[in-house]
Each structure stands twice: as structure tokens, then as C-alpha cells.
Amino acid sequence: MVLDLPRSDRFALRAATLPAAVVPGFSGPTANGLCSADLIVAQGKIEAVLAAGMAPAGIEGPDLRHKMVWPCFADMHTHIDKGHIWDREPNRTGDFEGALAAVRTDREASWTADDVKTRMEFSLRCAYAHGTGLLRTHIDSLAPQHRISFEVFRDMRARWKDRIALQAVALFPIDALDDEAYFADLVSVVSASGALLGGVTYPMPDLDRRLDVLFRTASDNGLDLDLHVDETQDRNVLTLRAIAEAKLRNRFEGAVTVGHCCSLARQDDSTAEATIGKVAEAGLSVVSLPMCNMYLQDRQPGRTPRSRGITLLHELKAAGVPVAVASDNTRDPFYAYGDLDMVEVLREAVRIAHLDHPLDDAATVVTSLPADILKVPEAGRIAAGLSADLVIFNARSWSEFLSRPQADRIVMRNGMGIDRRLPDYCELDPLMRG
Known part of the structure; x- marks a missing residue:
């Protein structure tokens, strides 16, 4: 798409089509969850969101002819520390156990600070070019990797602070907290990094005790939690309810996010309903x-797969649970594909999870909702006073938007178009073995 964006400090984007759900306070008419508006941009911020045709005639700026304009995206669950290792350590079975084994092998062989830094940088360049402005990454945190990768993350966060707001979560199996020396050191690194505690939960005889330790530690250190939960099709696995009960039991006041929750979709209706009720009561947020x-x-x-592997997004939302979708892994043994492109994530989520009919709120699951969960409420919205961090699409309707990859989009940051050239994969060649 070619669009002549003005270079002046104040300009208008006329006749834009906006997802109404991410435009707080807009009072104009909407249809199919979309509204038509004129945006006034001044000094890199949105000065006003007006009904279409109401921008003053004297302000320069293009007529978008109903092209869609979105806020920049929030990608709230990624793994940029392990991204782009597929070519040197693929998952040869394509299943979960194969992914665990391949990542373990690659981490032990190759995850130096320079290796992690190069791959993180590559991932962030992709996300930035696609229009992401807020990103949370989980970081593999078994010793000694936690100290290596979190140091890289802190440097990356500082260098990228004007382009992508970064958050990090320590990822470790919940039984690792039994190593008191390791866990104390991990908590100190997480606290010093302004990060979150995470973990992977799975059934074990004393799960409640371990969850209590995790919640008390998070509370004592002022840390939020973001957990990998029930990433399995085994209907006998349902630690999600135990997490909700632990939050209530410990009167934990911090935020708790749970990701995956795949086995919830394998439960009978009464079990799922009871679990969702407990999740809502505890105030958890869910990302699929x-x-x-x-x-x-x-x-x-x-064998052709029978299950889609997604959690019960519609039922959770109906119960008042905040739900979002995110990229997760990129070109690593857990997912061989992907490019940290939230348009792809949303397009696939709509199809996989039936986030349509209607599509009115679909935009929120990659914009305002994850931004709220990540406690950055100024992100993922279009409103007066916010930064003009926008993505302009050639599409004019939901059908046009969801039918093509929107590779010709324009990304604006602080009211200016950015260079959207993606990094070349050949830049990663020096990291590959053999």
C-alpha cells in the first residue's frame, strides 16, 4: 500500500475505519463493530478522534477512503529467548515431549549471552515491523541460564524502550522451587529485573504446598505471576482450578495470568463450568x-488430530474472565513457524476459536485486553492524548482484513511511518551449527 503521509507536526487521517471496541468514548455510529472517523495527530500524539468528515478543512492529511486503522498490538505471551533455533535443533517428532528434549539439547549446547541476544534482537525486529508495541516474553530460567538470559533481557529492554515496551517472566518447572538456593537466587534476579515469576504446573501429590510457596514468595517480593498451565490433552490434568484456589487461599493481591489451559476443553461440562467459576472468582486472566x-x-x-488444543475462550469470557491470544513460540521446537505477527495470530484465532459472528470485539484480544492484563492501559487503544502508534491497513472491512496477510500495512510510531523491512534469515546463519 502506498500512502502519502504528511511530515508536518499536525495532520489528519480522514475517513479511517476503526475497530470501535478499541476507541474509548467514541460516540459515532458503528456497524459490525467498526466505526468511521477522522484522526487528528499532533506532535506525535492523537489530538482528537472525530466523526468522519469532521476534521477541519485546513489540516493537511490523506483521505484513507475507509482503510482500517488499528492501534499497535500487544503480544502478551512469547518466548523470544528460544526463538529461531529450529534450523539447528528441530523437533523431529513434532510433539510436546520432542519439543522439551530439543530445547534442552539446544540450550545446553548453544545458549550463550551472544546467542540469546542475537535471536532476541531478530525477534523484536520482526515484531516491531509488524506493528507490535508491547510484548511479554517468558525466559527459560533453569540455572545457570536464568542469569545469562535475564542480563540479556535487561539490556534489550533498555535498547528497545522507545520501540517496544518489554516485560519478562521466569519460566521453570514448579518442582524446581524445592531447590531453595536456586529459587532464592532466581527470585533475586527476577526482582532486580522488574520481571514476573512464572512456572509450569502439572499434577503432583503436593501441588498445593508448592503453589503456596510460589504465591507467598510472589507476595513477599511484590511480584505478579504468569504461569504455563495444563498444556496437554489429558483430561485428568486440571491444575488450573488448584491455581485459582491457591490465589484465593493465600489472599494473593497481585495479578495472575494463566496460559494454554488446553485440558479445560477436554472436561465434561459440569467440571469445566465449576473450574471456570473458580477462575472468575479468583480474578485470573487467561491467554490462549x-x-x-x-x-x-x-x-x-x-493420525489426524481430533482436538484443536485451545481453551474454552467463549465460556471464560462469558464468565467475566479476561481472555487474550498471543504468538507464543516462533520457529523453535515448540512451534516450527510464525513471525511474531499479531495479524496472523488474530486471523488464525478467529478461524480456530470462532471469534466471529459477531466480530465486534475481536480486535480487543490482541490490543486493549492484553494491554490491560499487562497493566499498560494506555496501549492497544486509539484515543485523544495517547501516542499515535497506529497500523494502517489496505482492508476496509473485516472480510478484507481477515482474508489476506496485510503484508502491505503501514506502521506509525509517534505519528511517523517506520521502516517495515523485515530482517533477513541469513543474519542468523552464523548461529547455526554444522
Whole structure:
């Protein structure tokens, strides 16, 4: 798409089509969750959102002819520390156990600070070019990797602060907290990094005790939690309810996010309803990772998968639980594909999870909702006073938007178009073995 964006300090974007759900306070008419508006941009911020045709005639700026304008995206669950290792350590079985084994092998062989830094930088360049402005990454945190990768993350966050707001979560199996020396050191690194505690939960006889330790530690250190939960098709696995009960039992006041929750969709209706009720009572937030879960879940040789691997997004939303979708892994053993492009994530999520009919709120699951969950309420919205961090699409309707990859989009940051050239994969060649 070619669009002549003005270079002046104050200009208008006329006749834009906006997802109404991410335009707080807009009072104009809407249809199919979309509204038509004129945007006034001044000094890199949105000065006003007006009904279409109401921008003063004297302000220069293009007529968008009803092209869509979105806020920049919030990608709230990624793994940029392990991204882009597929070519040197692929998952040869394509299943979850194969992914764990391949990542373990690659981490032990190759995850130096320079290696992690190069791959993180590559991932962020992709996300930035696609229009992401806020990103949370989980960081593999078994010793000694936690000290290596969090140091890289802190440097990356500082260098990228004017382009992508970065958050990090320590990722470790919940049984690792039994190593008191390691866990104390991890908590100190997380606290010093302004990060979150995470973890992977799975059934074990004393899960409640371990959850209590995790919640008390988070509370004592003022840390929020973001957990990997029930990433399996085994209907006998349901630690999600235990997490909700632990939050209530410990009177934990911080934020708790749970990702995946795949096995919830395998439960009978009464069990699922009871669990969702407890999740709502505890005030958890849920993020689904549809592309990665469809890749890994229910994979068996020579058999077509029966299950989609996604959690019960519609039922959770109906219960008042905040739900979002995100990229998850990128070109690593957990997901062989992807490019940290939230348009792709949303397009696939709409199809996989039936986030349509109607599409009125679909835009929120990659913009305002994850921004709220990540406690950055100024992100993922278009409103007066906010930065003019916008993505302009050639599409004019939901059908046009969701039918093509929108590769010709324009990304604006602080009211100015950015260079959208994606990094070349050949830049990663020096990291590959053999």
C-alpha cells in the first residue's frame, strides 16, 4: 500500500475505519463493530478522534477512503529467548515431549549471552515491523541460564524502550522451587529485573504446598505471576482450578495470568463450568496460544488430530474472565513457524476459536485486553492524548482484513511511518551449527 503521509507536526487521517471496541468514548455510529472517523495527530500524539468528515478543512492529511486503522498490538505471551533455533535443533517428532528434549539439547549446547541476544534482537525486529508495541516474553530460567538470559533481557529492554515496551517472566518447572538456593537466587534476579515469576504446573501429590510457596514468595517480593498451565490433552490434568484456589487461599493481591489451559476443553461440562467459576472468582486472566497449541496438541503419527488444543475462550469470557491470544513460540521446537505477527495470530484465532459472528470485539484480544492484563492501559487503544502508534491497513472491512496477510500495512510510531523491512534469515546463519 502506498500512502502519502504528511511530515508536518499536525495532520489528519480522514475517513479511517476503526475497530470501535478499541476507541474509548467514541460516540459515532458503528456497524459490525467498526466505526468511521477522522484522526487528528499532533506532535506525535492523537489530538482528537472525530466523526468522519469532521476534521477541519485546513489540516493537511490523506483521505484513507475507509482503510482500517488499528492501534499497535500487544503480544502478551512469547518466548523470544528460544526463538529461531529450529534450523539447528528441530523437533523431529513434532510433539510436546520432542519439543522439551530439543530445547534442552539446544540450550545446553548453544545458549550463550551472544546467542540469546542475537535471536532476541531478530525477534523484536520482526515484531516491531509488524506493528507490535508491547510484548511479554517468558525466559527459560533453569540455572545457570536464568542469569545469562535475564542480563540479556535487561539490556534489550533498555535498547528497545522507545520501540517496544518489554516485560519478562521466569519460566521453570514448579518442582524446581524445592531447590531453595536456586529459587532464592532466581527470585533475586527476577526482582532486580522488574520481571514476573512464572512456572509450569502439572499434577503432583503436593501441588498445593508448592503453589503456596510460589504465591507467598510472589507476595513477599511484590511480584505478579504468569504461569504455563495444563498444556496437554489429558483430561485428568486440571491444575488450573488448584491455581485459582491457591490465589484465593493465600489472599494473593497481585495479578495472575494463566496460559494454554488446553485440558479445560477436554472436561465434561459440569467440571469445566465449576473450574471456570473458580477462575472468575479468583480474578485470573487467561491467554490462549492457538497456533502453537494446534501444532503440538493431539499429534500422533499417522493420525489426524481430533482436538484443536485451545481453551474454552467463549465460556471464560462469558464468565467475566479476561481472555487474550498471543504468538507464543516462533520457529523453535515448540512451534516450527510464525513471525511474531499479531495479524496472523488474530486471523488464525478467529478461524480456530470462532471469534466471529459477531466480530465486534475481536480486535480487543490482541490490543486493549492484553494491554490491560499487562497493566499498560494506555496501549492497544486509539484515543485523544495517547501516542499515535497506529497500523494502517489496505482492508476496509473485516472480510478484507481477515482474508489476506496485510503484508502491505503501514506502521506509525509517534505519528511517523517506520521502516517495515523485515530482517533477513541469513543474519542468523552464523548461529547455526554444522
